[in-house]
Amino acid sequence: MRNALIYLDRDSDLNLQTQIRQKMVDGIASGAFPPGTRLPSSRKLAEQLDVSRNTVVAVYQELLADGYIISRQRSGIFVSDTLPRAGTGSGASDETDETAQLLIWRNRIKHDRIPKSDAYELPNWSNYPFPFIDGKFDSSLFPLAEWREASKLALSVGSVEEWSTGDGEADDPMLIHEIRTKFLTRRGINAGPNEVLVTLGTQNSLFMISQLLADRSVTVGMEEPGNFRMRGLLEDRHARVHAQEVDEQGLVVDDRLKGCGLVYVTPSHQVPTAVAMPAERRRALLDAAVKHDFLVVEDDYECELNYERQPEPAIRSMDGAGRVIYVAELAKVLAPGIRLGFIVANAVFIRQLRKLRRTLFSHPPLNNQRVAAYFLSLGYYDAMMMRLGKVLRGRRLELRDALSNMRGVPLRISPEVGGTTYWVKAPKQFNVDYFVQEAAQHGVLLEPVARYYSDANRAENCFRMGVTSIPQDKIVPGVKRLVELIRYIVRGQVEHLDSVTGQWLRGASLQATMSGATIYYEEVYGTLCTIKLHVDGTMTGHMSPDSDDQDSGTWRVDEERFYRRWSRWNYATESAYFIVLDGDRIKYFNKDRQIVDSAQIKIHDPEN
Secondary structure, three states: OOHHHOOOOOOOOOOHHHHHHHHHHHHHHHOOOOOOOEEOOHHHHHHHHOOOHHHHHHHHHHHHHHOOEEEEOOOEEEEOOOOOOOOOOOOOOOOOOHHHHHHHHOOOOOOOOOOHHHHHOOOOHHHOOEEOOOOOOOHHHOOHHHHHHHHHHHOOHHHHHHHHOOOOOOOOHHHHHHHHHHHHHHOOOOOOHHHEEEEOOHHHHHHHHHHHHOOOOOEEEEEEOOOHHHHHHHHHOOOEEEEEEEEOOEEOOOHHHOOOOEEEEOOOOOOOOOOOOOHHHHHHHHHHHHHHOOEEEEEOOOOOOOOOOOOOOOHHHHOOOOOEEEEEEOOOOOOOOOOOEEEEOOHHHHHHHHHHHHHHOOOOOHHHHHHHHHHHHOOHHHHHHHHHHHHHHHHHHHHHHHHHHOOOOOOEOOOOOOOOEEEEEOOOOOOHHHHHHHHHHOOEEOEEOHHHOOOHHHOOOEEEEEOOOOOHHHHHHHHHHHHHHHHHHOOOOOOEHHHOOOEEEOHHHHHHHHOOOEEEEEOOOOOEEEEEEOOOOEEEEEOOOOOOOEEEEEEEEEOOEEEEEEOOHHHHOOEEEEEEEEOOEEEEEOOOOEEEEEEEEEOOOOOO
16 A cells, blocks of 8 residues: 555644544555455554554454455455445546536426526635625634534433434424523524424525415515515515615515515614614514404524614514514524524414425424524533624624714715624715725625515615624725725715815814814714814714713814824824815815815804
């Protein structure tokens, strides 16, 4: 046996014994070690691989027990000749003629709809330096040690006996118990074991619900903009989709929902705008469901990331008529490898879902369900969510402040309700689609929003930014690069200092105007900031009256420009602007003489 066939990676996560076994099994299965081949002695192979002889002996013992090799007395160790060999195939080339294959398959495939989501799938997103993409997660967020511990417990003898011999249709009873007593109780939901069904995540849940409840005879009310994946499922069922607009409180509830048989909502963090539906609007939706006789599918997206305030109770928890189907999944940070979700509904509907699930895949693997059950029961899930809340809140605030402090054009973002995304509105004349494409060329990934609309022509001039995929220390550099690109794109389109409307303030005039002035400045997230420029060169600022966020700093005038430095705000760095007075507003121009912001000013009158 040639040493070159076994290469050991000393930096691998797999130990040396496992690596040696893998290489030998691969060699035997592929025919590199033909049947009857004599293998080196344990001592000889250990010397060749520079490992302990005991390591090789352990591998040989395992392979002997499994029948891969045999030991002949006084002759040595040989590859068994009773194992199935890899097939030789027909000799046809691995390369196939694509045209010929199309002729075979084109009339046989009955479903050829390409989802709108395919228009912006980014399998290599992690290669970009600044990925502001929602739903992707950097590896630092995965609870590796805790998941390993839960996995070990799920592989104990007692646990294996339970999940390996479980009912062909039933979910793991331990996971059902943990979902009911730990996840649902926090959402105010009381559910019996027969009212919960485990799924392969939210998309799988929505697929099964659409299969049972939607067809061409049903009108489904959907948020506009809304979850394009759910819309695609409804289109597949030929259901009629009624687009109901979203405002700052989520889905608008009015008589236009009359005639719907089903209404789909994402109330905790509306997909995609991230606004939250208040309790009053939730109750109004339930009242409308009774009045107009429709069911409600509540997709509780990011329900556990309302770190800005107490989360509203789930609509399902307020439902006294049994009309709400509740859909959720374990945190999306687990989803790439462990996609588990669940549906909560009346037992009658759950029974029908279970029958449908049986025709698809019986149930999600019970070993994964048991691992998740231990993960919940040991408190690891709650600890992970607290850590995630802290990390993601920090990232989101960092993004908010970066967008507020570094502007190339006036931007507005969605209200502060937690979550992991911002819905960023740009001026009407700003070409968002071109901007998103150019940003990607500069290493910054943003999400276009047209696919969230039933009619792309009605899409707002927005883009979407998420923080799950980008470490906090990369957010400010990413926004800086974004702002540089914005300023380059809008050159010639925005007001310039050389052709400005208003009075360009310089020297003594600038000093006199700013000294003692009060400036009312609207932050990118809509909060009003009041700044007082004191005559002694200090300044104070505070956000809206109901906020405790305050800061102080210094200001000065140096010939043509106004300089300011906050103690905390604006990253405590000094900023310099050319200032133009236009009526009761001042305009800020950067070093390139482009306008970057404006604010209302109240000039101090020393005689009053």
